[in-house]
Amino acid sequence: MKFGIFYELSVPRPFEENERKVYENALEQVKLADELGFDQVWAVEHHFLEEYSHCSAPELFLTACAMITKRIRVGHGIVTCVPQFNHPIRIAERAAVLDILSGGRLEMGTGRSATWTELGGFQADPDDTKKTWDEFVHAIPKMWTQERYRHEGQFFSMPSRAVLPKPIQKPHPPLWVAVSTPGTEDDAADRGMGCLGVNFTSFAEQERKVKEYRRRIQWCNPVGAFVNDQLNTVNFLYCHDDSDTGVSTGRRMIGKFQYMAGQLDMAKEVYPTRAYLSAGLLAGARRQAAAPGDLKEPPEGIAIGNPDQIIRELKKWEATGVDRCSFMLNAAEDIPHEQVMESLRLFATEVMPHFSDQSAADATRAAARAEAATGMAAGGGAA
Amino acid sequence: MPFFGTLDLAVGLAGAPVMTDLSPKTWELPGAEVLQVSYEVDEAASLAITPSSLHPSIPPYATFTVARYPESPHGPFHLASVRLIVRAGIRPRGLLIGAWCDNEAAAAALAAGWGYKVSPAEVSYVRNYQAIRGTVTIGGRTALDIALLDPEPVVGADLELFDNLHLTNVEGGAPVIVQVDPTYAHRSADRGRAELTTYEPETLGTTGIVPVYRVVAVACSADIELAAPRFVIDPTKPAISGTRRI
Numbered sequence: 087m088k089f090g091i092f093y094e095l096s097v098p099r100p101f102e103e104n105e106r107k108v109y110e111n112a113l114e115q116v117k118l119a120d121e122l123g124f125d126q127v128w129a130v131e132h133h134f135l136e137e138y139s140h141c142s143a144p145e146l147f148l149t150a151c152a153m154i155t156k157r158i159r160v161g162h163g164i165v166t167c168v169p170q171f172n173h174p175i176r177i178a179e180r181a182a183v184l185d186i187l188s189g190g191r192l193e194m195g196t197g198r199s200a201t202w203t204e205l206g207g208f209q210a211d212p213d214d215t216k217k218t219w220d221e222f223v224h225a226i227p228k229m230w231t232q233e234r235y236r237h238e239g240q241f242f243s244m245p246s247r248a249v250l251p252k253p254i255q256k257p258h259p260p261l262w263v264a265v266s267t268p269g270t271e272d273d274a275a276d277r278g279m280g281c282l283g284v285n286f287t288s289f290a291e292q293e294r295k296v297k298e299y300r301r302r303i304q305w306c307n308p309v310g311a312f313v314n315d316q317l318n319t320v321n322f323l324y325c326h327d328d329s330d331t332g333v334s335t336g337r338r339m340i341g342k343f344q345y346m347a348g349q350l351d352m353a354k355e356v357y358p359t360r361a362y363l364s365a366g367l368l369a370g371a372r373r374q375a376a377a378p379g380d381l382k383e384p385p386e387g388i389a390i391g392n393p394d395q396i397i398r399e400l401k402k403w404e405a406t407g408v409d410r411c412s413f414m415l416n417a418a419e420d421i422p423h424e425q426v427m428e429s430l431r432l433f434a435t436e437v438m439p440h441f442s443d444q445s446a447a448d449a450t451r452a453a454a455r456a457e458a459a460t461g462m463a464a465g466g467g468a469a
Numbered sequence: 470m471p472f473f474g475t476l477d478l479a480v481g482l483a484g485a486p487v488m489t490d491l492s493p494k495t496w497e498l499p500g501a502e503v504l505q506v507s508y509e510v511d512e513a514a515s516l517a518i519t520p521s522s523l524h525p526s527i528p529p530y531a532t533f534t535v536a537r538y539p540e541s542p543h544g545p546f547h548l549a550s551v552r553l554i555v556r557a558g559i560r561p562r563g564l565l566i567g568a569w570c571d572n573e574a575a576a577a578a579l580a581a582g583w584g585y586k587v588s589p590a591e592v593s594y595v596r597n598y599q600a601i602r603g604t605v606t607i608g609g610r611t612a613l614d615i616a617l618l619d620p621e622p623v624v625g626a627d628l629e630l631f632d633n634l635h636l637t638n639v640e641g642g643a644p645v646i647v648q649v650d651p652t653y654a655h656r657s658a659d660r661g662r663a664e665l666t667t668y669e670p671e672t673l674g675t676t677g678i679v680p681v682y683r684v685v686a687v688a689c690s691a692d693i694e695l696a697a698p699r700f701v702i703d704p705t706k707p708a709i710s711g712t713r714r715i
Contacts, residue, residue, distance in 0.1 A: 099470065136527050137471065202526055206509065206684065269516040345709075348559025349471045349527050356507065356530065356563060356658050357685050 087404045087441045088413035090126030091119050092162065092320055096346060098418040100148055105140055111423040118427055120155035122434035126193060126318075127151055128161030128282075128412055133171070134207045137418055138230050138346040145180045150256035154186035160188050161169050161412075163195015163282055163409060164264040167222035168215050169241050170208035171199070174222045178229040178249050183252035190255065197264035217241065223261065223277060226334075227310035229403050230258040243424060257311035261398040262318070275291045275299045278308025280316040283408075287306035289387040292319065293406045300407065300454035315451065316409040323413035324421065325433040332384060335392025335421060343417035348421075393436035404441060416436055444465025478636075478644065478671045478704055482521060483515035484674070486580035486587075487638045488647065491698065493582025497541055499692040502594055503536040504603045505630070505687050506615040506663040507682035515553055516706075518534055518566060518677030520636060520704045521644060522711055524556040531678045532563060533615045533665065535603025537594040538575075538693075546572030547592035548579070548694070549613060551675045552633065562648070562696045563633045567578025569605045569613075583698060584637030584647040588674075592709075601659070603689045607672055607714040614667035617659065617686035625655020628687050636704060644703040648712075651695050 097108045116127050128148050132139035141147065142401075148160040162184060185192035198215035199205055205212050218241045225242075229235045229249040231389050236246040253259050262280035265271045274281040281299055283292065296317055303315050322340050326332035354362040359390055386391045387399050415426050482499035507530055515529040535549045552563035569590035570576035579585035584651040591606040601620060605613035629648050663686035668674045 134527075198517070202684070204684070324589065345559055346471070348554055350523055351526050351528065351530065351554075351561075354627075355629045355631075358629070358658075358687055360623075398587050 087400070087408065087444070087447065088125040088410045089316070089438060089441070090124055090159075090410060091115065092128040092130075092161075092412040092414050093147070094132065094139040094383075094414065094417040095147070096138055096139065096343070096416075097140045101140070103436060105418065108140070108419060109147065111287045111419070111426070112147070113154060114423070115430065116151045116158065117154045118430055120158040121123060121436060122430060124158055124430075124434070125410065126159040126161050127194075128163050128195065130166050131164060131171075133204050135201065135203060135350055138350060144390055145184055149187055150307055152184065157362030159193050160184065160261075161193040161195055163193065163262055165195065166204075167219040168198055168205070168208070169218055170210040172202075173244075174225050174242055175229065175244065175249055177222065178220060180227045181226075181259065182230060182251045182253045185259055188279050190254035192259040193262060193264040194226075194259045198277075200266055200268070200362065200423060201355055202351040202353050205353055206351075206356070209210045212353045212357050213361050214241070216361050219263075223263070223279070223320050224309045225263065227258050231311055232426055237453055259331070260314040260316070261310050262314065269363060271295050271299050272302060275302035276306055278303065278310065278313035278315070280314040280318060283317060283319045289402060291385070292403075296406045296408060296450060297454075300450050301441060301457060304454055304458035308390060316413055317407070317447070318410040319403060319408045320412050320414070321387070323415055323429060323433060325388045325393060325395075325429045325437065326395055327392060327432065329395060330382065332391040333384055336384065336388070337381065339417045339420050340385075340388070340390070342420045343414065346418060393432065396433070396437050397440050398438065399457045400437070400441065404446045407447045409444065411421040471517060471524040472612050473521045473707070474523050474525065474555070475516055476518055476520045478520065481636050481704075483519070484642055485637050486584060487640050488584050489640045491639070492580070493704060494542075494696050495697065496676045496695040497540075498538045498695060499502065499539050499540050501536055501693045502596065502600050503534065503630075503689050503691065504594060504615065504617055505534045506617065506665060507532050507684035508663065508665060509682035509684060510553070511681055511715040514677050514679045518553065519564065519620060521558075522646065522702055522706055522708045523562075523564065523634070523703050524706075525558055525681060526554050526561065530554050531566075533613065535592060535594050535605070535615060539625040541575055543572060543575040543578055545568055547594060548575075548587070549590070550590045551613075551673065551678055553678060554631065555634070557634065557648075557702060557712065561569075561631050563631045565633060565635045565679055568714070569607070569673075569697055583649050583695070584635035585639070586635065592596050596688075601661075601686075604667075604674070610669075610672065611667050612669040612672040614665075615686070616664040616666060617661040617688050618664055620659035620661045620688065622662045622706035623658050623687075625652055625653070625689055625691065628655070628658050630688055634702070644704055646704050647698045648700040648702070649695070649698055651693050653689065653691040653693055656690040656692070658687065661688075663688050669703065
């Protein structure tokens with residue numbers, strides 16, 4: 087299993103004093119993560135989400151990350167595929183530039199926003215976001231791979247133009263979709279896209295989703311020139327030699343994250359629409375915050391505590407067959423920056439070596455392929 | 470940390486009822502018709518009417534509701550309300566700013582058992598194919614006129630009708646914010662464009678609610694159960710630590 091780090095870039099008040107520090111700290115952490123062997127750094131796109139996320143221009147942050155690192159891949163994710171937020175041509179252009187400047191290290195995450203705070207702010211219709219996302223993710227890979235591209239669609243049209251520059255990675259960077267609403271993992275599988283699982287659901291539920299994703303992607307109709315069949319789960323990380331310190335500090339960070347998330351207006355809560363069948367990530371975070379548990383132990387599947395505890399929890403994820411795990415390291419700077427750096431170092435030294443192979447993920451892939459082959463041999467193949 | 474409200478409690482409690490019965494009998498309200506219009510509201514004004522135990526939502530918004538209850542323990546009645554959506558800790562709640570009722574006995578019981586700050590008024594609810602409209606008339610003058618235009622059916626489960634919070638006095642005790650949790654068994658539901666044709670905050674006593682941006686309108690027909698309140702919040706402490714079961 088590979089490991090990454092994941093940034094919302096949450097900022098405590100007063101913003102004017104703290105925004106710059108949050109960005110500077112994050113860049114130092116990314117530089118260290120690169121040196122320690124972390125595989126990816128992801129940055130979200132969010133707008134107007136006071137305290138919770140001040141990451142409205144992730145492509146700029148990730149460009150800075152790319153400039154100070156050598157090896158770590160840069161996850162542009164998710165980019166909001168809603169026309170009021172981003173024109174698809176601009177998404178393709180910016181991403182290609184980031185791929186060039188990072189030397190071909192771009193991972194391209196896509197999504198559609200789950201808050202009224204953002205959708206209302208851009209005056210986007212929540213009913214349309216699934217459809218706009220779908221239209222965008224079909225078009226963007228073609229903008230990258232075709233010399234010229236033209237499009238007549240429901241949400242955007244363009245005459246034939248050369249969308250420039252083209253990404254370094256050929257045929258194009260891997261494509262992902264953020265999964266916070268139940269059913270989006272099926273959308274990812276159907277389109278041959280990687281599943282960026284930003285849903286903090288139960289471990290058992292995640293296991294079921296991994297299996298279904300692996301099964302379903304066998305019949306995909308890929309939007310890109312290749313299938314990205316990877317699963318990347320999102321987690322929290324705080325690693326400390328002392329279990330009590332690790333768990334209590336980690337729990338405090340998670341609590342703070344969930345508290346900030348709970349202040350936002352979720353699309354489904356404000357605006358009834360079938361396009362948002364659940365309240366998404368943040369409602370899940372609210373439920374988890376209210377859940378009882380043993381305060382001496384990490385919540386199930388969460389990477390907080392001492393190295394042994396974290397290895398134990400991450401082994402459960404590995405066994406489900408996920409390929410990657412990306413960690414949130416802090417919430418509104420609740421953990422002092424130096425402690426975050428120490429946590430990363432300890433994790434890299436004591437935990438990472440226990441996850442050096444991909445056999446569990448490969449096994450779930452092989453099982454799904456075998457099941458698909460059996461089904462097709464029996465005449466049950468895809469239409 | 471998110472902002473907390475800055476309401477002066479003495480101001481907030483002016484005109485609030487005195488709850489005399491913290492364990493009222495459950496009301497069965499079959500066949501209720503509810504119209505709710507949502508608007509984003511001015512942040513600063515809404516913060517000033519939010520108790521210091523609660524957070525504003527991001528962004529703050531208000532709901533304007535008119536409901537018809539054809540059956541109740543006190544006979545049929547209409548009830549209108551204006552609520553500010555806030556957070557009790559991390560939970561979305563509708564903080565009651567004002568309510569109006571056309572049935573004196575029902576209004577008195579709602580005040581005594583659930584802490585409704587309710588005033589007498591003529592309240593109407595009219596459903597047509599092209600619109601669902603609700604009004605509040607005080608002293609012969611229409612102070613609130615809301616509508617859902619071009620209704621389209623949705624699934625009742627898609628509607629998020631939050632639990633409510635009422636800042637109130639309690640007989641023989643300190644003021645509390647009482648949580649009121651009606652349950653809905655939906656028969657049908659609609660969604661449509663929100664319209665706030667008339668809104669006179671001075672007449673209604675809701676000057677802290679300043680609509681700035683239309684969100685949506687919803688309506689439903691439902692069997693509603695209004696059970697006794699289960700939780701109260703100390704209005705002087707953050708809800709995360711100041712909430713207790715009755």
